[in-house]
Amino acid sequence: MSLKDLTPEQIETILMEEYTYDYHPYEYNAQVMRYAENTAVTREGRLEDWQDVQDHFDTPTEVEGLGTVEVIDSDGGEGQGEVIYFVMKISDGDTVRHFRKDGFYASHYGTDWDGTFAEVSAVQRTVTFWE
DSSP states (O other), X not given: OOGGGOOHHHHHHIIIIXXXXXXXXXXXXXXXXXXXXXOSOOEEEEOOSHHHHHHHTSSOEEETTTEEEEEEEEEEETTTEEEEEEEXXXXXXXOEEEEEEEEEEETTTEEEOOSOEEXXXXXXXXXXXXX
C-alpha cells in the first residue's frame, strides 16, 4: 500500500506500534551527554508516546511503509498557552502529505497528546495590524 492510500489511523499505527529504531543509551561524560558509541548495550527502540514522535522526527527519518518523516512545525507549550500541536511532513518520493497532532499543555503536569491526528494542508492568510 502506498502513502497516498493510507488513512491517518494507519499512519498512526505504523508510527506508534510498528516503527522501531536502534537505541543507543547515553553515557554521561563530565561535561556532555553523548551516545555511547563503544557499548554493546543497544536495544530496539520504540516510540512510547506522541512526545517521543515529536522529538524523534526533528530531522528527516526513513520509516518503512511510509517514507521520510519529519516534524516541520510546532506551537504551544510552556510560555505559549495551553493549546499545543506539531505538524509532520511524510513523503514517499511520489506523494507528500502533512499531518497535525493536537494536545493540551499545563505547567503543573506537562503535555497530554490526546487530541486529533489529522491530515492538514498549509493555508496562507492575510493579516492586518493596526498600530
